[in-house]
Amino acid sequence: MPQVTLNTAIERSQDRAEGYDYLIVGAGFAGSVLAERLATGLGKRVLLIDRREHVGGNAFDHLDEAGVLVHRYGPHIFHTNAQRIVDYLSRFTEWRPYEHRVLAQVGEQQLPIPINLTTLNKLYGRDMDPTQAEAFLKSKAEPVESIRTSEDVVVNQIGRELYETFFRGYTRKQWGLDPSQLDKSVTSRVPTRTNSDDRYFTDTFQMMPLHGYTAMFEKMLDQPGIDILLQTDFAKLDPQLRYAHLVYCGPIDEYFGHRLGRLPYRSLRFEHTTVDKEQFQEVAVVNYPNEAVPYTRITEYKHLTGQRHPRTSLTYEYPCADGDPYYPIPRAENAELYHRYKALADEIPEVTFLGRLGTYKYYNMDQVVGQALALYKHLEQAEQTQGEEQSNTAVPDGA
Template sequence: MKYDYLIVGAGLFGAVFAREAMNRGKTCLVLDRRDHIGGNIYTEKVEDIQVHRYGAHIFHTSDKKVWDYINQYAEFNNYINSPVAVYKNELYNLPFNMNTFSRMWNIRTPKEAREIIEGQIADLHIEEPRNLEEQALSLVGRDVYEKLVKGYTEKQWGRDCKDLPAFIIRRLPLRFTYDNNYFNDRYQGIPVGGYTRIIEKLLEGAEVRTGVDYLKERETYECAAGKIVFTGMIDEYYGYRLGALEYRSVRFETEVLDCDNYQGNAVVNYTDREVPYTRVIEHKHFEFGTQKKTVISREYSSEWKVGDEPYYPVNDEKNSVLYEKYASLAAGEDNVIFGGRLGAYRYYDMDKVIASALELADREFAGEI
């Protein structure tokens, strides 16, 4: 059978595009090299708890079109992301807000907080930040940087902040209200019953094959459809012929604990460098669970090498130049479309992934009834 579209990758981008294609009467074959659908938003039930296998995914958007779209496929609860940061034996609320500053300096008013931060910044005399450390110090002052930015960032990137370029941190928002809501978006929540159920609904009607590595079986599949939508790594598609783009990877240690509440919050960041993991996720709190046991995941940031799972593109100047060269190759393809986080070499929030897949569908099917 010849399909209209071969979609490589059963993550959010591929699933949304498949749904839109099928809604227009197209046939789709969807492949994924993993043994499950859902990509990095895959959730699985453990001890009756929806576990985010590849890290915490909290849906948030201010785009009503995207919110209305995804709500066709799930009911969302009212979860609000309010992380806690642990620095040595001190606990702080995130994002940086009056609760953070009150705890840090034993103050009460926004005026006091502004004066301390502005005073620290002025004392540093940084006019042109030469690296990430100087950039962060010039934005938030010494105390916030030392306790809540430095160690966490160095673990995330595997490098000293002095050795990272300044542009990585363009802004570090300071909120002078007592508000622990991490996101400013109007619409927020977690899908009741997990994300995998959304992908299952989006892919209804498509032929889905998991455990298939398209790039290793290209000869078998490249003529299976009129067009290919490729959501994997664009450099891998081209055999790294221009060199490998850089990514950061993440390793997860997940365990079931015989207690009903381990840390009292879904997300706890560990911001001193001596703690090897960046954060601990307690999955039950995403859905306000009351199960007798709990499941936690520790996240360890790591260097990426060819063959590892890529998570975060390193969008520095060198990699951006290399990506543009691959994008030029992609622009010359007649029947291959690249999309998603890896295909576009961009860090996308979930709402942006959905929006870009819908935009692709609109372009592909423009003029069709």
């Protein structure tokens, strides 16, 4: 992978032949995909920087001390309905089929989540069929006239009892706010089923990079025209570094020095451990909705990767207020503040904001890839248009 030193980057940036067309801040999905496309598709010179010591952003995986492949920043499960996203990423990885399943610890039982027929029958000691389950949920539902919050969504669909059992505590831990204080989009993402489908996702494509995310990123970025500078903070970047256009995948409010106030994010703390057994839990992820339990979930990675190993590694996940920004907090006042920052961004055409942090929106991995590919297409069309205009204004031979 083409890593360079800061001094080398500065020298190349000031060279007319090797100068950088683009500086991209952030080597996660958004920045890496765009870097590859610009370098490979348009022949651009790109400098990709990241404040961490690795590429891959939050999808970074590695072998831990026990030799188990783990995700440093919590589980990342790839799923999409978009063939074009799969086709693009397949240039850089083979795939392992994987359908994600999650259990929720409720009392002494572990029950499938999202709620499905099995969940309801086990929880209530019933033997309902799908039609009976649908009628049962309808009897539990408490209609809400105007659905505005995450609490409204769940209570309206399945009632307060199931809301309290599965959603309220988990959401309060995850976001540090009651569901009644969060936009309806948070719980709208989680369906309720009356059949026995226990898959967490129902997308057409559900799989994991065969050799891991980091290997995929390294192959993606191993292209002529891309230089990589790690452990580099954009805010402290040497002003001697030259580039024509900036693509910023960090927090948009941070770029502007938080001049309008800080955009709120939820962070995470991870506790990684290895245990001396081949398997710790039945599925990759077990959720803990009870507020008395300080963590939200436990992940066992061998379910995701298919790795065989006599020991197994786990991650306990603790949401928190401080730390790296992971999740934009979906509330109306936060969206309003973001739009004020976006108005500032629109005034500087030489800077483009991209990704979950750059656009203050929760995206799945495939959506970030799609956003980066869409930006590339826009830049490609702009370049073609500019080339045609220059061709049309050229002085004809013999004039």
